[in-house]
Amino acid sequence: MSYSDSDSKTVDPKRRRMLVASTAGVGVVGAAAFAAPLLASWMPSARALNAGAPVDVNISKIEPGQLLRVIWQGKPVWIVSRSQEMLDALESNEKLLADPNCSVTAQQPEYARNATRSRKPEILVTVGICTHLGCSPTYIPDFGDASMGADWKGGFYCPCHGSRFDMSGRVFKNVPAPTNLLVPPYYYKSDDLILVGESGGKA
Secondary structure, eight states: OOOOHHHHTTOOHHHHHHHHHHHHHHHHHHHHHHHHHHHHHHSOOHHHHHTTOOEEEEOTTOOTTOEEEEEETTEEEEEEEOOHHHHHHHHHHGGGBSOTTOOOGGGSOGGGOSTTOSSSTTEEEEEOSOTTTSOOOEEEOSTTOTTTOTTOOSEEEOTTTOOEEETTOOBBSSSSOOSOOOOOOEEEEETTEEEETOOOSOO
16 A cells, blocks of 8 residues: 555644654653652662761851750750850859769760850750650750749750759759760851761861
8 A cells, every 4th residue: 555645745733743742751751760760869868867967057047045956866956045144154053963074975075075065155056855764855944944943044854754954954963864965966067057967177
């Protein structure tokens, strides 16, 4: 069976466009199916992130007395902006603390073995988990808070078993928690950006 030139001129242009569009669509779907697993292989898995991928925290808008919460290694990490009044009160707490000099070295990096337990005095970075049985303490920044007593100078209270920590995360005497709150590795990438999870950098 043969076709004449006149037969070729009767091809439906709409049908041709539909066939071209369909072919292109199949090609796009195929390319996406190929690319998706490739791109996914470049992304860190949830397991890798939970295993300790560092977390950037922007502190540019944090106000004195405010607490920011982020998650690192599946744990809550608190970033607290301490007022000058809070910093001035730290020394007066020392006689009430179990480990004011941070002698349990595993609880903080070397650069946080000081009264403020921090790289910069005004910013505290600590893991928000009580060192007794893993509850999450409550942040109570107000001096003389009615629930804590007139001598309270701000800090953290664990509602599970009554452990108390000062504004540096140092544990008080005669409470169930055996050690200070953990300070994770961190450093300042800039004045306003903290990287939680690594100890690099100069600040």
